[in-house]
Amino acid sequence: MQQPSIDLHLILPEVILSVTILVVLVVDLFLREQRKFLAMPLSAVGVLASFIALLTLIGTDATTFDGAYVVDPFALLFKGFFLAVAFVVLLLSYGYLRDGDFYQGEYYFLLLMAFLGCMLMPSVRDLLMLFIAIELVSVPGFLMAAFKKKDARSNEAGLKFFVIGVLSSTIMLYGMSLIYGLTGSLNLETIAQKLGGPAGQQPLALAAILFVVGGFAFKVSAVPFHFWAPDTYEGSPVPVAAFLSVASKAAGFVGLLVLMFVGFIHQASFWAPIFAVLSVATMTLGNLVALKQTQIVRLLAYSSVAQAGYMLLPFALAGGTPEQNATAFAAAATYILIYAIMNLGAFAVVILMSREQPGAFLTDYAGLIKRAPAIAVSMTIFMVSLAGIPPTAGFWAKFAVFFAAIQRGGMGPWLAGFMVVNSVISVGYYFAVVKQMIFVEGEVRHRIRVPVLLGAVVAASAVLILVLGILPAVLTGLPQDATLALP
Amino acid sequence: MTWENSAITIATFLPIAGAVAILLIPKEKDRTIRIAGILVTGLAMLAALAMLPGYDFHATGLQYELSVPWIPVIGANYHVGIDGISLPLYELTFALSFLCAIYTYRYVPDPGKTKAFLALMLLLQTGMAGTFIAFDLILFFVFWELVLVPMYFLIAVWGSANRQYASIKFFLYTLFGSVFMLLAFLGLYFASPGPHTWDIVDLTRLGADGAFGHTFQLIAFGGIMLGFAIKVPMWPVHTWLPDAHTEAPTIGSVLLAGIMLKMGTYGFVRIALPVLPDGARAYAPLIGILAAIAIIYAALACLAQKDLKRLIAFSSVGHMGFVMLGIATLTEIGINAAIFGMVAHGIITGMLFFCVGSIYDRYHTREIAQIGGGMSQKMPYLGGVFAFVAIASLGLPGLAGFWGEVMALLSAFNPAPGLSVGLFRWLMVAGGIGTVLTAGYFLWMLQRVNMGVLPDRWSEKRFSDVLPVEWVAWLPLLAATLILGLFPKLILGVTNEAVSSLFALFK
Numbered sequence: 001m002q003q004p005s006i007d008l009h010l011i012l013p014e015v016i017l018s019v020t021i022l023v024v025l026v027v028d029l030f031l032r033e034q035r036k037f038l039a040m041p042l043s044a045v046g047v048l049a050s051f052i053a054l055l056t057l058i059g060t061d062a063t064t065f066d067g068a069y070v071v072d073p074f075a076l077l078f079k080g081f082f083l084a085v086a087f088v089v090l091l092l093s094y095g096y097l098r099d100g101d102f103y104q105g106e107y108y109f110l111l112l113m114a115f116l117g118c119m120l121m122p123s124v125r126d127l128l129m130l131f132i133a134i135e136l137v138s139v140p141g142f143l144m145a146a147f148k149k150k151d152a153r154s155n156e157a158g159l160k161f162f163v164i165g166v167l168s169s170t171i172m173l174y175g176m177s178l179i180y181g182l183t184g185s186l187n188l189e190t191i192a193q194k195l196g197g198p199a200g201q202q203p204l205a206l207a208a209i210l211f212v213v214g215g216f217a218f219k220v221s222a223v224p225f226h227f228w229a230p231d232t233y234e235g236s237p238v239p240v241a242a243f244l245s246v247a248s249k250a251a252g253f254v255g256l257l258v259l260m261f262v263g264f265i266h267q268a269s270f271w272a273p274i275f276a277v278l279s280v281a282t283m284t285l286g287n288l289v290a291l292k293q294t295q296i297v298r299l300l301a302y303s304s305v306a307q308a309g310y311m312l313l314p315f316a317l318a319g320g321t322p323e324q325n326a327t328a329f330a331a332a333a334t335y336i337l338i339y340a341i342m343n344l345g346a347f348a349v350v351i352l353m354s355r356e357q358p359g360a361f362l363t364d365y366a367g368l369i370k371r372a373p374a375i376a377v378s379m380t381i382f383m384v385s386l387a388g389i390p391p392t393a394g395f396w397a398k399f400a401v402f403f404a405a406i407q408r409g410g411m412g413p414w415l416a417g418f419m420v421v422n423s424v425i426s427v428g429y430y431f432a433v434v435k436q437m438i439f440v441e442g443e444v445r446h447r448i449r450v451p452v453l454l455g456a457v458v459a460a461s462a463v464l465i466l467v468l469g470i471l472p473a474v475l476t477g478l479p480q481d482a483t484l485a486l487p
Numbered sequence: 488m489t490w491e492n493s494a495i496t497i498a499t500f501l502p503i504a505g506a507v508a509i510l511l512i513p514k515e516k517d518r519t520i521r522i523a524g525i526l527v528t529g530l531a532m533l534a535a536l537a538m539l540p541g542y543d544f545h546a547t548g549l550q551y552e553l554s555v556p557w558i559p560v561i562g563a564n565y566h567v568g569i570d571g572i573s574l575p576l577y578e579l580t581f582a583l584s585f586l587c588a589i590y591t592y593r594y595v596p597d598p599g600k601t602k603a604f605l606a607l608m609l610l611l612q613t614g615m616a617g618t619f620i621a622f623d624l625i626l627f628f629v630f631w632e633l634v635l636v637p638m639y640f641l642i643a644v645w646g647s648a649n650r651q652y653a654s655i656k657f658f659l660y661t662l663f664g665s666v667f668m669l670l671a672f673l674g675l676y677f678a679s680p681g682p683h684t685w686d687i688v689d690l691t692r693l694g695a696d697g698a699f700g701h702t703f704q705l706i707a708f709g710g711i712m713l714g715f716a717i718k719v720p721m722w723p724v725h726t727w728l729p730d731a732h733t734e735a736p737t738i739g740s741v742l743l744a745g746i747m748l749k750m751g752t753y754g755f756v757r758i759a760l761p762v763l764p765d766g767a768r769a770y771a772p773l774i775g776i777l778a779a780i781a782i783i784y785a786a787l788a789c790l791a792q793k794d795l796k797r798l799i800a801f802s803s804v805g806h807m808g809f810v811m812l813g814i815a816t817l818t819e820i821g822i823n824a825a826i827f828g829m830v831a832h833g834i835i836t837g838m839l840f841f842c843v844g845s846i847y848d849r850y851h852t853r854e855i856a857q858i859g860g861g862m863s864q865k866m867p868y869l870g871g872v873f874a875f876v877a878i879a880s881l882g883l884p885g886l887a888g889f890w891g892e893v894m895a896l897l898s899a900f901n902p903a904p905g906l907s908v909g910l911f912r913w914l915m916v917a918g919g920i921g922t923v924l925t926a927g928y929f930l931w932m933l934q935r936v937n938m939g940v941l942p943d944r945w946s947e948k949r950f951s952d953v954l955p956v957e958w959v960a961w962l963p964l965l966a967a968t969l970i971l972g973l974f975p976k977l978i979l980g981v982t983n984e985a986v987s988s989l990f991a992l993f994k
Binding site for chain 2: 384389390391395399402403406407409413416417420421423424427428431435438439472473
């Protein structure tokens with residue numbers, strides 16, 4: 001059997017990241033206890049190197065591993081995005097890990113491993129590799145969620161995540177095996193061709209797709225498969241919650257995008273209505289439950305469930321003309337990118353606050369405007385943006401989805417109607433945070449000292465959100481270019 | 488870049504630039520901050536006024552126009568311009584903001600924080616001004632929503648006791664309307680024959696040519712109307728307004744009544760009617776009926792108010808009812824009346840809120856029963872000013888409030904072809920009854936506040952009559968009330984050309 005040809009340049013960023021992972025693991029063994037924090041700068045250097053390698057690939061549109069691995073503008077955009085998120089999560093983790101009695105070397109090893117999975121996700125066009133990428137993201141996640149070893153809640157978080165994660169993986173894998181049985185191929189393009197024929201009309205094919213979608217629904221915490229997320233976010237170390245709600249969720253969506261819009265596109269008339277139901281249920285339940293939350297991490301957890309509902313909406317629009325599919329695809333991609341920025345910003349503030357008061361409640365944010373004015377103003381920007389109000393980036397994320405929905409016609413405007421009502425509901429809890437920070441007089445407490453790294457992340461996210469809010473062309477152009485690879 | 492194509496951009500964004508500059512001043516220099524606020528709004532007003540000499544009052548199209556790509560991927564442009572319908576409202580925005588900044592020199596409501604207060608006010612100013620000159624639906628929407636956040640904070644931080652409730656109610660109501668408006672805008676975009684366009688000028692032409700189907704027009708007009716109607720506010724979606732007005736600081740009330748409400752009525756005139764004429768014809772009777780209800784309902788509500796500021800707030804609902812009645816007739820005279828009514832209401836009601844703010848500053852109460860009468864004895868000038876604007880507001884001939892109302896009623900006598908003449912004549916009768924009731928509650932209010940014997944509890948107190956800074960802020964408005972009342976052509980002459988060319992299609 002002939003070996004597939006491998007273009008090493010195309011996978012250079014992943015190779016660099018893999019080497020970094022091994023170096024971090026080995027070097028950690030030789031560091032004294034007080035020096036363990038050095039694993040973080042080491043990881044950061046690796047991520048930067050990987051990013052530089054990625055820059056050399058700009059403009060590439062090629063495949064390797066016999067078409068199973070694609071490097072196109074879409075993949076490059078999301079690889080760059082995941083590396084940026086990795087860098088930010090490293091910054092967020094640094095102080096938290098160093099000051100909080102954790103195994104630091106192992107943590108960074110696991111974190112980078114998960115990001116390696118993220119990096120693979122937008123490139124894979126092969127069921128087996130897709131599965132491996134998903135597991136690469138998930139398995140380190142199980143461990144990191146339980147990283148507060150002496151905390152029962154953290155252990156519960158990890159265990160719950162593990163059980164649900166393994167269950168969903170099993171369901172997904174079962175669906176994938178049925179697809180392989182039906183089409184005799186693991187390659188997504190081939191699968192799409194085969195499913196376009198008579199094989200695609202068999203009930204078994206539809207059942208298989210249902211299994212795969214169900215598995216992914218767990219990963220992206222769509223209702224009714226969402227219930228693990230708030231408990232897990234709450235119990236995990238906060239930087240891990242940030243990772244789970246941003247990177248892990250984005251990776252799930254990217255995998256889902258590739259799978260549905262490339263592999264299963266001919267069955268769109270079957271699965272699009274399922275996504276419509278998932279989307280509306282997810283955003284509505286997420287928003288309504290979020291209204292009742294008193295603990296900030298749980299509030300953000302339900303908020304991220306609701307946001308997942310908005311991101312699922314473009315899937316429900318699939319199956320129209322290729323142009324409409326491209327718009328829907330771009331809308332989901334745009335939403336994921338913008339959501340990541342605003343949610344990372346919000347989590348950076350939560351991490352900052354959790355240094356003062358672990359497991360902070362909403363009421364602990366009272367009077368923040370006096371204790372840390374810049375942080376309170378930034379958090380206000382994140383909340384306004386998450387609610388989707390101009391002139392913030394969050395508005396354009398929602399706009400992209402509305403745009404796709406109205407263009408699609410049919411069910412689209414109705415779904416957009418559900419989404420706008422939900423956006424208005426979400427103001428209720430996003431502004432509850434604003435209200436606490438600015439209008440409620442807190443106990444007179446000392447001013448908050450803002451660590452440089454966290455402050456930089458907060459400031460950068462806030463500025464980025466405003467810049468994108470005024471000049472959205474900077475970002476909206478990118479996913480549009482990145483949809484060219486669609487069939 | 489020439490003055491011709493950059494004037495609007497300069498004037499509109501000067502306040503935001505000024506807000507950034509003000510944020511850089513250290514907060515200890517409170518006086519410098521207040522002076523900076525006056526300077527910035529003054530400069531912006533000069534820039535806006537400087538457009539007048541070069542403005543051709545006899546032309547119909549857009550002037551000072553600029554269109555550059557903004558978001559190429561969806562075809563949205565930064566398209567700004569000004570015409571006879573925009574111009575009065577645009578200038579009013581800058582004038583009122585400038586006067587508010589002057590007023591702020593003396594009065595910064597609790598809890599102080601002058602810097603944030605002025606910065607938010609300036610941000611608000613850019614949002615309001617931008618709404619009147621945006622000729623791209625997306626740009627219009629962004630400016631439209633830009634006013635939400637600053638006004639929310641102005642009410643929620645500097646408002647009175649029940650400010651939290653009022654501010655979030657204002658926010659949720661307005662947002663709810665505007666998101667449906669956004670969906671309708673998207674619908675317009677995709678319904679426009681390719682290449683799709685967001686451009687209001689192009690869409691107006693397409694609307695006149697009948698490019699949009701009847702059913703589509705009904706749905707789209709409904710969505711757009713929801714957004715505009717809440718902002719106006721039309722009965723029965725007006726309930727946010729009394730709360731917001733009552734709780735807002737004086738400056739917030741002045742800008743809210745003076746300009747923000749006009750964004751809704753302007754939206755009807757600029758977008759909803761010309762782009763969706765079939766929808767407009769179908770909804771006109773409904774709008775007319777709601778307007779008439781608003782006029783009567785607001786007048787009755789005013790009669791029942793105990794709080795002076797709440798009374799003025801409800802009177803706004805009634806006055807905007809007259810504006811909407813004029814719009815609903817779809818006639819040139821009705822639309823002209825509406826624009827005149829918007830400007831007159833902006834000046835007069837803005838002034839009324841200034842008065843109420845100053846009365847509260849003296850008495851520390853807004854309860855009419857607490858004030859208890861005799862204000863003219865205690866403070867003759869303030870009493871006189873208050874009486875003057877109240878009488879202007881009830882529509883006395885010779886003052887600005889008169890023309891908008893009488894022309895609106897006149898236009899209802901003869902609505903556009905296709906509308907039920909009988910119905911509109913009944914609406915005219917209802918509006919006529921409304922004017923009587925309006926006169927009634929304003930005069931009764933004056934009787935209870937200005938006239939009568941000064942209660943003992945106030946006779947010992949030392950109240951300063953109208954202060955110099957108040958005179959500076961108020962005199963231009965008082966003068967405008969009189970001048971526009973005597974020479975209505977100053978506004979109608981500007982608007983008429985643009986209105987005739989836009990609304991010829993309803994004849």
